Amino acid sequence: MSQAAVIRLVKSLSKSEKRRFKLYTRKHDGDKEYLTLFDLIDQHEVITKELLDEKFNHFHTGVSVDNTARYLLQLLTDCLIQSRVKEDDQFRLLHGMLRVNILKERNLPEEGYKELKKLQQLAIVSQEQFIEYFFYRYELNYLAEFNFPGMTENKLVEIQMKARNAIKDIRNTHEHYSLYELLKYRLLHTGKAISEEEKKQLNDLLLSEMSIVNAKTKNSLESRKLHLLFQSSFFTNIGDYKSALKTFYQLNGLFEKNKVLWHHPPLDYHSALDGILDSLRTTGRYEEMAFYVQKLEQLDDKNYPEYFRYMVRKSAMIYQLVLLMGTRQLNAAVTYIENSDPALLKAYGLVDEERQCELFFCFGLAYFRNGNFKKAQKYINEIVLIGKASYQSVIYRVSRLLSILIHYEANNLEYLDYEIRSFKRAFQYSGVRLKVENMIFKTIKAYPKMNSPRKNELLWEKISPVLTGIEKDKFEMQLRKYFDFTGWIKSKFLPVAR
DSSP states (O other): HHHHHHHHHHHHHHHHHHHHHHHTTTTTSSHHHHHHHHHHHHOOOOOOOHHHHHHHHSSSTTOOOOOOOOHHHHHHHHHHHHHHHHHHHHHHHHHHHHHHHHHTTTTOOOHHHHHHHHHHHHHTTTOOOHHHHHHHHHHHHHHHHTTTOOOOOOHHHHHHHHHHHHHHHHHHHHHHHHHHHHHHHHHHHOOSSOSSHHTTTTTTHHHHHHHHHHHOOOOOOOHHHHHHHHHHHHHHHTOOOHHHHHHHHHHHHHHHHHHGGGGSOHHHHHHHHHHHHHHHTTTGGGHHHHHHHHHTTTTOTTSOOOOHHHHHHHHHHHHHHHHHHTTOOOOHHHHHHHHHHHHHTTTTGGOHHHHHHHHHHHHHHHHHHHTTTTHHHHHHOOOOOOOTTTOOHHHHHHHHHEEEEEHHTTTHHHHHHHHHHHHHHHTTTOOOOOOHHHHHHHHHHHOOOGGGHHHHHHHHHHHHHHHHHHHHHHTHHHHHHTSSSSHHHHHHHHHGOO
């Protein structure tokens, strides 16, 4: 496990972090087998455990690769921690807590107290509630131990009240996080709500969240952020995209006005921008996306870790392709893909699989809409390989549907029937089947390209009201936001709709 972990860690390093690590190791004497291991991992774009063992043993016969990997992992994390202390308030505060404890242990309490007072204000400004309480508790312990030097009773009570309020804030934050975690857990294990009944099953969390908001005595930045994160996630997953977009705008405004909320790297801010762009895509407001894509691209900062920069680049590419396809710039979308950095696709191990699948889907969709079915299928197949373990993933589901359309359009009839049966088997236990899925299967079964115009007219009269209902159904939107399946069905019966 140490080898797998150290490979992943080395691959996540930015160029500046690698350079800093090399400078950091110059302070160490003796043999440096771990540097050989580091270089082997760094020099190979993809390296397996077996290949790493073989290469390492070539340079250091008889030296344990696992032990070297464990030591390298320790050195890398120590180096990263040291660098983060200089650039991240949370790391600076935690490091300061350790310094305060050391000074106290070595019988230098006054020096520790001075250090604490310097850090205390930073904890308040940076909204680090847990650390803020620790500093209040340490201050009260120090005062009690030295008989409250120069302290009035009112001043003592004031510090105690600050500590008590910090505990209240921590409790509210904990309860808010608990609800947010429950929401994510339910959505992870049951998927997005696709019916009114499933929506009602989430209402208990919404009511509990609102009671926390209404009961709060202090509206801290952290609590406002959590409230907006919860609300945006809730609205997105019940299909109320207009409310979700409104909440995401508020969340983005909170981040823009309070850079103190930006961690290193700013994952929460990235999530907020991702939410805005996803909501704009869902509601078809493609022209508004360029502004937020640009904001996303600005997060591709060399000061952030490499894994985060890859995630940012992939997100920006996804939404740039969505923008181009949404505004019918189909040739531009393909050109954009072909001019992209090939390394971006190969680095999927550094980010979550859902984002990787979505990027493959956008590639496949661009080629599909341009009539290049072979290339489209190539990218959709990549999703099938990645996503087999996650049938609850919406992007996996929509990719399987697109694969069916590709086979239909390419006249791969021998694979078409198999794909449909495979899809139905895969999702038969996943809950309610969406109406648009049934309409796709009925359309393919009717095989309109072989029918007379009159027969297609009669079929259209039957399915038209169903499609109208689908287009108004917000639960159906979770699939249709990726591709206009109802538009595709229309084009089979009404060629002018193409």
